[in-house]
Structures are given as structure tokens and as C-alpha cells.
Amino acid sequence: MPFYPTSIPDLYVFEPRVFEDERGYFFESYSEKAFRDIGLDITFVQDNQSYSKHGVIRGLHYQLNPHAQSKLIRAINGAIRDVVVDIRTGSATYGQTFSIDLTADNKKQLFVPAGFxxxxxxxxxxxxxxxxxxxxxxxxxEGGIRFDDPALNIDWGLPFDELVLNQKDFDLPLLADCQNNFVYEAKAKAVV
Known part of the structure; x- marks a missing residue:
């Protein structure tokens, strides 16, 4: 199961091996063993699913310690621009963003550790x-950062007038003002 490191430490793209034939396709969307084989000892306890219309932005959200969450994200229908921000104090990539288009067609997933x-x-x-x-x-x-924080300069993949947010997400603070209790801890490099 191929994992690809990103420009931000501890953040990985997972691209499953897909077996296709005239019947359709099959792939292993998650394997605890594959995660452990690259040094990620994660026990997932909850699956979440959302359905959204064109232009909807959900985020930028996180859970503060001691309830911080690592996530494995994928689009099972349609296409999304997935965005993360490193908010781990002390990280060399603090405040940096990473984005990737996750689609039902490309079947890519993003592993996001706690602290993003x-x-x-x-x-x-x-x-x-x-x-x-x-x-x-x-x-x-619950914690969060405004989607349009000028310090982050995020490209959401659509024109501003097509974006749809709820009031709660509009009211989130900028990165400079957000509540944050994450501290970067260097880990042994994962094997990919």
C-alpha cells in the first residue's frame, strides 16, 4: 500500500493499489498492517461521513488536546480540494498549508496527524x-481557523463567489488568534 510523504513532516498521501477489470474495481481502502509497516501506530475509533453541495467549505477545524484527532480522509463520491494547516508550535512548517484534490476517481486519501x-x-x-x-x-x-486567513493564502479551487460556508466557519479566528495547544515532537521517520 503506497504512502507518499508530503512537504510537511508526518503528513502522508495514501494511494491504494486498485485492481480493475471488466466487472469494475477492487481496492483495500484501509489496512492497519500497512500503517504499522510504515511506523504509524494508529487505532481508528470513529468513521465520519458528510455529503455537501458544490462550493461548500467545511473547515478549517481541529480538536484540541487531549481530544486531538488524526484522520484518514477520502472522497467516496465527487471531488474535493482537501486542505490542512500545520499548527504545531515548534514545527519548522508551522503555518504552512498543504492541499490535494481527493476524488472518487483517483481514490487518493490524505492521512492528517493531530496538530493540523x-x-x-x-x-x-x-x-x-x-x-x-x-x-x-x-x-x-473544538477549534478552528478562518478559511480566508490572508496569512495562509489558501487556494480552495473555486472563485470566491462560489464558496458556501456556515456562519460558524465565517466566525472562526485567524491563525494568529486561534486557540492552540499543539507542540511539535520530532518522530522517527516513517518508512515509505
């Missing part, structure tokens, strides 16, 4: 997104 704000924008007419989490959601631990 996460969001996505729906590029297709609709999209169904599924993500695994290694900790349960906790309302009191």
Missing part, C-alpha cells in the same frame, strides 16, 4: 467525504 487544522471545498456538483478518526469528537475541544 483541516478543511475541504467541494469542487464537483456534490461530494460524499468519509474520514476515519483516532479519537472521539468532543464539543468543548
Amino acid at each position: 487544522a483541516h478543511g475541504f471545498c467541494v469542487l464537483s456538483e456534490t461530494a460524499t467525504v468519509m474520514y476515519k478518526c483516532d479519537a472521539f469528537w468532543n464539543k468543548e475541544a
Whole structure:
């Protein structure tokens, strides 16, 4: 199961091996062994699924410690621009963003460790997104960053007038003002 490191430490793209023939396709969308083989000892405890219309942005969200979540994200229908921001104090990549288009067609997934704000924008007419989490959601631990923070300069993949957000996401603080209790801890390099 191929994992590809990104420009930000501990953040990985997972591209499953897909077996296709005249009947359709088959692939292993998750394997605990594959994660352990590259040094990621993760136990997922919750699966979340969302359905959204074109232009919807959900994010940028995170859960504060001790309820922080690592996630494995994929689009099972449609296409999204998935975006993360490193918010681990002390990280050489603090405040840097990474984005990738996750689609039902490309079947790529993004592994996002705790210490990142996460969001996505729906590029297709609709999209169904599924993500695994290694900790349960906790309302009191919710945190977030504004989608249009000028310091982040995020390209959501659509013109501004096509973006759709709820009021809660519009009211999130900028990165400079967000509540954050993440500290970067260098880990042994994963084998990929």
C-alpha cells in the first residue's frame, strides 16, 4: 500500500493499489498492517461521513488536546480540494498549508496527524467525504481557523463567489488568534 510523504513532516498521501477489470474495481481502502509497516501506530475509533453541495467549505477545524484527532480522509463520491494547516508550535512548517484534490476517481486519501487544522471545498456538483478518526469528537475541544486567513493564502479551487460556508466557519479566528495547544515532537521517520 503506497504512502507518499508530503512537504510537511508526518503528513502522508495514501494511494491504494486498485485492481480493475471488466466487472469494475477492487481496492483495500484501509489496512492497519500497512500503517504499522510504515511506523504509524494508529487505532481508528470513529468513521465520519458528510455529503455537501458544490462550493461548500467545511473547515478549517481541529480538536484540541487531549481530544486531538488524526484522520484518514477520502472522497467516496465527487471531488474535493482537501486542505490542512500545520499548527504545531515548534514545527519548522508551522503555518504552512498543504492541499490535494481527493476524488472518487483517483481514490487518493490524505492521512492528517493531530496538530493540523483541516478543511475541504467541494469542487464537483456534490461530494460524499468519509474520514476515519483516532479519537472521539468532543464539543468543548473544538477549534478552528478562518478559511480566508490572508496569512495562509489558501487556494480552495473555486472563485470566491462560489464558496458556501456556515456562519460558524465565517466566525472562526485567524491563525494568529486561534486557540492552540499543539507542540511539535520530532518522530522517527516513517518508512515509505
